Amino acid sequence: MSKVTAGLDRVTRVPGVRGALIANSADGLVVAEQLMDGVDGRAVAALAGSLIARLARTAHSAGLRPPVFVHLRGDEGSILAAPGADGLVLLAVVGREANVGLARLEMLAAAGRLA
Amino acid sequence: MRALEPWVEAPLQSFLAESSARLTLLMTSSGQVVAQHGFGRSLDIMTAAALGAGIVASTEELARLMGGSRFEALMHQGSRQSCMLSAFSTPRGRWIALVVFGPETSVGIVRLFFDAMVQQLATAAPREPVRPTPLLAEDFEHELDASLKALLGR
Amino acid sequence: MSLVNFTAREITCKIVYYGPGRSGKTTNLQYIYGRVPESRRGRMVSLATQTDRTLFFDFLPLELGSISGFSTRFQLYTVPGQSYYNATRKLVLQGADGVVFVADSQARRFDDNLESLQNLQDNLLAQGVDVRQLPAVFQYNKQDLPSDLILTQSEMDDALNFRSVQSFEADALHGHGVFETLRGLSELVLKRLAAGTAVA
Numbered sequence: 001m002s003k004v005t006a007g008l009d010r011v012t013r014v015p016g017v018r019g020a021l022i023a024n025s026a027d028g029l030v031v032a033e034q035l036m037d038g039v040d041g042r043a044v045a046a047l048a049g050s051l052i053a054r055l056a057r058t059a060h061s062a063g064l065r066p067p068v069f070v071h072l073r074g075d076e077g078s079i080l081a082a083p084g085a086d087g088l089v090l091l092a093v094v095g096r097e098a099n100v101g102l103a104r105l106e107m108l109a110a111a112g113r114l115a
Numbered sequence: 116m117r118a119l120e121p122w123v124e125a126p127l128q129s130f131l132a133e134s135s136a137r138l139t140l141l142m143t144s145s146g147q148v149v150a151q152h153g154f155g156r157s158l159d160i161m162t163a164a165a166l167g168a169g170i171v172a173s174t175e176e177l178a179r180l181m182g183g184s185r186f187e188a189l190m191h192q193g194s195r196q197s198c199m200l201s202a203f204s205t206p207r208g209r210w211i212a213l214v215v216f217g218p219e220t221s222v223g224i225v226r227l228f229f230d231a232m233v234q235q236l237a238t239a240a241p242r243e244p245v246r247p248t249p250l251l252a253e254d255f256e257h258e259l260d261a262s263l264k265a266l267l268g269r
Numbered sequence: 270m271s272l273v274n275f276t277a278r279e280i281t282c283k284i285v286y287y288g289p290g291r292s293g294k295t296t297n298l299q300y301i302y303g304r305v306p307e308s309r310r311g312r313m314v315s316l317a318t319q320t321d322r323t324l325f326f327d328f329l330p331l332e333l334g335s336i337s338g339f340s341t342r343f344q345l346y347t348v349p350g351q352s353y354y355n356a357t358r359k360l361v362l363q364g365a366d367g368v369v370f371v372a373d374s375q376a377r378r379f380d381d382n383l384e385s386l387q388n389l390q391d392n393l394l395a396q397g398v399d400v401r402q403l404p405a406v407f408q409y410n411k412q413d414l415p416s417d418l419i420l421t422q423s424e425m426d427d428a429l430n431f432r433s434v435q436s437f438e439a440d441a442l443h444g445h446g447v448f449e450t451l452r453g454l455s456e457l458v459l460k461r462l463a464a465g466t467a468v469a
Contacts, residue, residue: 028223046223053221145364146344147281158311161281161330161344166314169325172360255337255463256456262334262341263455267304267448 007090007110008034014106016098018077022114025049025056025089039093044079048072052081052089068111069104082107084114118150126235127152133228137196138215142168144202149210167213171202190222199225203233206240280341282458283364284451287389288371289381290322290350293410296441297371298329298345301451304444305331323349326361336459343455350385359392367404367458369450371441372429374409374419379428386429404457406435408450413440 004022011020012034019035023045030045056066070081080092080103090111092103116131118124123141127150131139138153140160146168154160175185188201199214199222216225286294295315302313309332316325326346333341346365348358362368370389372382393400409425420428422438430436435453439446 023223026221028221028227030223042223043227046221046227050221050224143364145283147283147364156311157342158330158332161342162311162314162328165326165328165330165344165346169316169360172363173325173357176356176360255459258336259333259455259459260452262336263448263452266306266309266331266333267301267451 003113004032005034007106007113008032010106011090011092011103011110014094014099014103016095017103018093018095019044020090020092020107021045022084023049023089023091024087025053025083026087031088035093044091044093048079048081048091049089052083056083069108071100071104080104080107082111084111086114088114090114116150116152119148122239122241123150123236126232126239129235130228130232133231134214134216134225135220136214136216136225138213140164140167140213142211142213144168144172144209144211153215163213167200168211171200171211175202188226192222197222199229201229205233205236206242278339280336280339280459280462281344282342282366282455282462283344283346284367284369284454284458285362285365286345286347286369286371287358287362287385288350289373289378289385290352292350292371292373292378292382292385293408293439293441294347294350294371295323295327296410297369297408297439297447297450298327298347300441300444300447301331301345302329308332309334322351323347324354325349325357333455341459352384352388355388355392358388359395362389362392363396365403366461367406367454369406369408369454370429371408371410371439372425374411374425375414376418376420379420382425382429401432404454404461405432406437406450406453406457408437408439408441408446410439410441410446412438413443413445 008020011017019039021033021041021044022031023029024031028046028049030041033041035041052070059066066083072079077095080094082090084090090107092107094100094103116128118127131152140148140163141150142148142164146165148160148164151160174189178185188199191198196215196217202209202211214225286297288294298313302310311330314328318324326348329345331343333343346361348361370386390400393403407430409422412419422436426436437446437450437453439450441447
C-alpha cells in the first residue's frame with residue numbers, strides 16, 4: 001500500500017491538482033484517496049470508473065487496446081484517468097490552471113505501479 | 116414504474132435513469148411496498164418486499180447485538196446481477212430500498228445516485244401526509260365473504 | 270400498518286399467525302396455499318430449518334379481489350414458534366394489521382400456549398401497539414384429536430381469551446376452521462380500516 005500512497009503523493013504535489021484517488025473501475029468504489037476539501041471522491045470514482053470500464057469495453061469491441069490515459073476536460077478543470085492493472089484506475093481532479101502535462105507523467109508512472 | 120404517492124415518482128425516476136438499475140423496490144420497514152420499477156406480478160413484488168425487509172431487519176438486529184450502529188447498505192454480488200439493500204430515513208418513517216443491477220452499471224454508480232434519491236425524497240415529501248377519508252362501504256362484509264369464498268373455493 | 274393507495278384503489282394488509290411451536294401456523298398457510306387458485310396467490314416462501322421448523326417466517330401473498338372498489342391484498346406471515354426465536358418474532362410482528370393466535374388444543378401444550386400469548390403481548394407492547402386495539406382472533410387447532418387429549422373451545426377460551434375476541438375450532442391439516450379464522454380476522458382488519466384508523 002505504501003507504493004500506492006507514494007504514487008498519490010506525487011500526483012497531488014503537481015500544481016493545480018485538487019486530489020487523486022485510486023478506484024476499481026469494475027465497481028466504481030474508492031480504493032485509496034488524497035483529496036482537498038470539497039472534492040467528492042466517491043462521485044469521481046463512481047462516474048470516472050464507469051467511464052473507463054466502458055471505454056475499455058468499447059476499445060475491445062473495436063479491436064483496439066484499452067486506453068492508457070484519458071483526459072476529460074470541463075469548463076472549470078479536468079478529470080484525468082490512468083488505468084492500471086487488475087481493474088484499478090488512478091484518477092486525478094485538476095483545476096483549469098493545473099500543469100496537466102506534468103500530472104500526466106506522474107500519473108502514468110504511478111499507474112504502472114498499481115497492482 | 117408505480118408509486119403509492121406521486122411525490123415519490125420524480126426522485127425514483129431520476130434514480131432509475133442515472134443508475135441504470137434493473138429493478139427497484141421501495142418499501143416500509145415492515146415490508147409494505149411503497150414504489151416499484153421493473154417487477155411484473157404484484158404478488159412477486161410483495162414476496163420480494165417481505166424478504167428484503169426481513170433481511171434488513173435481521174442484519175440491523177445483528178448490528179445491535181454486536182454493539183454497532185446500523186449497516187448502511189447490504190450488497191449481494193452475483194455473476195450476472197447484483198443486489199443492494201439499504202434502509203434510509205424519510206419524512207414518512209424508515210424505508211428500505213431493494214435495487215437489482217447488472218454489469219451495465221456499478222456499485223459505485225448505484226450508491227451514488229441512491230444517496231441523491233434519498234435526499235430528493237426528503238425534500239419532495241409533503242410536510243403533512245394526505246389522509247383522505249376512507250373508504251369501505253358499510254356492507255363490505257358481503258363482498259369480503261364472497262371474495263374469500265371465491266378464493267378458497269368454499 | 271395497512272397501505273392504502275387511493276390513486277390505484279388498492280389496500281394491502283399484513284396478517285400474522287402467532288402461537289407456540291408446532292401449533293399449526295404453517296399448516297394454516299399451506300392449506301390456504303393449496304386451495305387458492307394460482308392466479309390469486311404468490312409464491313409461498315418458507316424460511317425453514319432442515320427439519321421443516323419455521324426459522325424466520327412463512328409468507329403467502331393473496332389477491333383477495335375487489336372490496337368496495339379497492340383491489341385488496343393480504344400478506345399472510347407466520348412467526349417461528351420456538352421460544353428462542355423471539356428476536357425474529359418481533360421483526361415479523363412489526364406493522365401487523367391483525368393477528369391470528371393459533372393455539373394447540375392439546376392439554377399438555379397448555380403452558381406453551383400461555384407462554385406464547387404472553388410473549389405476543391410483550392412484543393406488541395414493546396412496539397407501542399395497544400393490544401386492545403389490534404384486531405385479533407384465536408384459533409384452537411387440533412380439535413380433531415381424541416377428546417381426552419384436548420381442551421374444548423370453551424375451556425380454551427377460559428384459559429386464553431381474556432378479551433373475549435372471536436375464537437374458532439380448527440383442524441388445520443384438513444382445513445376445518447382455516448377459512449373461518451381468516452374470514453373472521455379479515456373482517457376485523459377491514460372494519461378497522463373502514464373506520465379510518467389504519468390508513469397509511
